[in-house]
Amino acid sequence: MPDTYKYLTTRIEDNVGIITLNRPEKLNALSWELAEELATVFYRWRYVDEVRAIVLTGAGRAFCAGGDIDWISGDSDRPMPGTSDASRPISRSQRKTPGGPFMDATRQMIAVDKPIVAALHGHAVGAGLAYAMVCDRRFADTTLKMSAIFTNVGVAPDCGLSWFLPRVVGLPTALMMVETGRVFRAEECKTMGLVDELVPEGESFAAAFEYAKTLAQRASVAVDMARRMIYMGQTATLEQMLDYEGIAGVIVASSLDAKEGTQSFLEKRKPVYRGI
Structure with a gap:
């Protein structure tokens, strides 16, 4: 498994995996290759126990300016179903799933x-907005600009935005955003609920990293299962969740951290979790 990528950088620090989108000359606009790398690193880090929490950020002046217009227009080396000349050959897998790794990155997150x-x-617009919405929590500095910009260039939302955005900001606001394509600045984003924490310019990474470190120091099996249950609860019935919570509770209780947590409580000391 390669540790280096062409269009993003990764590192692990204090049990936090850090992923940086790295096409700064394009404001980290998503190419097919960058999306492939992003999906790949999330897939691989699922099986890296050293990584207990993840920070996603962007190099240079932006988080992500959305999909690369060169590809969306259909004029790049890789054809796009719908906009490229119909005579251009397209792989069988791409024909069946036109969004390819752009959608798979959301799935792997x-x-x-x-x-x-x-x-x-x-900028955190278009697909960049979508990936921000997929994250568990969002820290932003005062330079932030967010937009569901898709309809401004005549395309529809993708990368799971239509599922996540109304769950984050509510249905009326989500409809307004995708219908108008308006750009919102940092203070507006905080008021609308698009971001959770607003910090001074240049401090978003430090704030996000400190928060991720606190999560990485907790009982990771319990934290990860709790996250999974919250997502399951978005589409499951109450009866299904009650059953799953019972099963998940037994799974988590068998972890070493669960034993440490209960023992430290009885001994009136701070727990030392190992993430297992």
């Missing part, structure tokens, strides 16, 4: 089964 914290600055 949930499947990683670990908390993801967004550190936002500059």
